[in-house]
Amino acid sequence: MAFPSPHDLPAEEAPPLAPSAASLSLLSIPGDTPEATDTYWLTHVYQGDRLPQFTLRSVLLGAGIGVITCATNLYMGLKTGLAFGVAVTAALLAHTSHGLLRRLTPGLAGAPLSPLETCNAQAVASAAGYATGGALVSVQGAWLIVTGQHPSGPTLLAWTFFLSALGVLFAVPFKRQLVDREQLPFASGAAAATTIRTLHSTGAEAAPRVRLLGLGTLLSGLITAARDGWGRLPASIPFPGSWGGVPLERLGFGLDMSLLSVGAGALLGPRITTSLMLGALIIHGLVAPRVFGSGLVSVEKGDFFEWCLWPGAAMLVTASLLQFLLEARILRRAWWGMFSRRASPPHPVDALQVPRTWLLAGLVVVVPATLVVANRGFGVPLAHAALAIAMSFVLCLISCRVTGETDATPVGALSQVTQITYGVLLPHQVNANLATAGITVNSASSSADLLTDLKTGHLLGANPRRLFLAQLIGSGVGALAVVPLFFLLVPDREALGGERLPAPAAFVTASVARVLSSGLGTLAPATRAAVGWAALAAVVLVLAERLLPPRARRWVPSPLGMGLACLLAPSSSLSLFLGGLVAALVGYVKSTTAEGRMVTLAAGVIAGEGLVGVGIVLVQALW
Structure with missing residues (x-):
């Protein structure tokens, strides 16, 4: 398969090569226009025709790591409702495990992995470990709670794989706009790229960066072990005092004993993290005391986060859809380019993207297969299943954009959009409500995961179509591993809800489905008013981002960041804000070396908690 070579570009089109010190922590591709950015990437970043990438050993290595990470994420999800993002963890595990194999069996392991092979292994492992288990933890757990029985094994296996593959396919048209253009x-993808660069780097800057990566990993790992393994640290230290007659601890304000969010905040930057903090102060500091005081949610027993899902989902969906409409011309051109019959693409970079024939062939196979499984396995009428798939395409775009800006995939909030729709279309049918929500959860998770991996590959100069294949393989590996394990951990309804597997996400999803199956009319008027105000605020902020002068635009809060604050504990928003504050201070110094080392340290603290967290879950599962 031939790909355009960077050396085929005229010399006068190539911008000057970035300094090697900056290339270790490059987080964006320079260029004044999209064409200039594409040319720079193809000339100075792309390595797909120089280094091995999609090799058998990288696929097998990623599959093995993916089996481990999908098992730990499934267990953690059933235990706490949380899941580990595994991009950085998978990259480190791929590099270190292959290094160990080279020491034990040098003849079998072969030469060291190239950076792109590590990236490929990470993509397989990430797809297996993250994109396949989310619906099992929430929607399938809720299905078992509501119906009292599992679907058949083949049905659930096909359902998990086809929906993950559908999300991978849906994300393909968004890549050029969200990853390349914007x-x-x-x-997480940027942190994985920085980690891989650092592990494979040489030269004067290499040793200090490797030490920083190791220091961040060690420090974050020790804190995680002391907190989750040895029980010597609390999950967070609550703030004393009260606000509006409600204790700050009950409102969720405190200091997280975790460096992972601080590291992620440093990579997200000050605007998004400040918006998260502002949103947390408004929703948890101003709105929550009023909600508690009105009796809408009980201070002692009520879960404010269940109520927060409504305005949070409204803000995220409204902002993302409006941004989509404002970018409709660009996105329509990108989508049309996938299917047009033009003989030559507008830029050589387009020849490296996933071919339209692959996308069409995948959709022709996966969409009908999904319809059949939805109808025969879960009892959803074919027309309604087709509508759910069409809706999921738009919701995948929202998921990808929110993940790109905030590094969190709001699948719970997005599944509500589907559940609300089917509460109207199929009232009082809780099963159909849950099944269609499963389409959204799995496809949205998979789409966001693909673009996260494509971000890693884009910064490393990997071939995007090979990462697409790695994601599809990882989805298959994850489905084959996680579905049998789900049946093993959760043999029946009685396995959920106890001390061993509380399954909070499953019970929340089941309760939301029961409410929404009767339509929005069952919601309290105050809740419906909050949804309306949140949607209006999103419209105002998105339009302000577009219409204000550039100097004033940077002070406009991100509507996606503020919406996501409704779905996070205030302590998590505070940690992200602190990381963004560090990034702002380093940016104020305007030192390329300092910025690069901050990125490396941030990648280390993300990796440390991920690696140790996975290890703790494995120990808990085995013993």
Whole structure:
């Protein structure tokens, strides 16, 4: 398969090569126009025709790591409702495990992995470990709670794989706009790229960066072990005092004993993290005391986060859809380019993207297969299943954009959009409500994960179509591993809800489905008013981002960051804000070396908690 070579570009089109010190921590591709950015990437970043990438050993290595990470994420999700993002963890595990194999069996392991092979292994492992288990933890757990029985094994296996593959396919048209053009941060993907660069780097800057990566990993790992493994640290230290007659601890304000969010905040930057903090102060500091005081949510027993889902979902969906409409011309051109019959693409970079024939062939196979499984396995009428798939395409775009800007995938909030729709279309049918929500959860998770991996590959100069294949393989590996494990951990309804597997996400999803199956009319008027105000605020902020002068625009809070604050504990928003504050201070110094080392340290603290957290979950599962 032939790809355009960077050396085929005329010399006068190539911008000057970035300094090697900056290339270790490059988080965006320079260029004044999209064409200039593409040319710079193809000339100075792309390595797909120089280094091995999609090799058998990288796929097998990623599959093995993916089996481990999908098992730990499934267990952690059933235990706490949380899941580990595994991009950085998978990259480190791929590099270190292959290094160990080279020491034990040098003849079998072969030469060291190239950076792109490490990236490929990370993509397989990430797809297996993250993109396949989210719906099992929430929607399938809720299905078991509501119906009292599992779907058949083959049905659930096909459902998990086809929906993950559908999300991968849906994300393909968004890549050029969100990753290449807008260059959204995708903090976990950027951290994985920085980690891989550092592990494979040489020269004067290499040793200090490796030490910083190791220091961040060690420090974050020790804190995680002391907190989650040895029980010597609390999850967070609550702030004393009260606000509006409600204790600050009950409102969720405190200091997280975790460096992972601080590291992610440093990569997201000050604007998004400040918006998160502002949103947390408004929703948890101003709105929550009023909600508690009105009796809408009980201070002692009520879960304010369940109520927060409504305005949070409204703000995220409204902001993302409006941004989509404002960018419709650009996105329509990108989508049309996938299917047009033009003989030559407008830029050589387009020849490296996923071919339209692959996308069409995938959709022709996966969409009908999903419809059949939804109808026969879960009882959803074919027309309604087709509508759910069409809706999921738009919700995948929202998921990808929110993940790109905030590094969090709001699948719970997005599944509500589907559940609200089917509460109207199929009232009082809780099963159909849950099944269609499963389409959204799995496809949205998979789409966001693909673009996170494509961000890693874009910064490393990997071939995007090979990463697409790695994601599809990882989705298959994850489905084959996680579905049998789900049946093993959760043999029946009685396995959920106890001390061993509390499954909070499953019970929340089940309760939301029961409410929404009767329509929005069952919601309290105050809740419906909050949804309306949140949607209006999103419209105002998105339009302000567009219409204000550039100097004033940077002071406009991010509507996605403020919406996501409704779905996070205030302590998590504070940690992200502190990381963004560090990034702002380093940016104020305007030192390329300092910025590069900050990025490396941030990648280390993300990796440390991920690696140790996975290890703790494995120990808990085995013993």
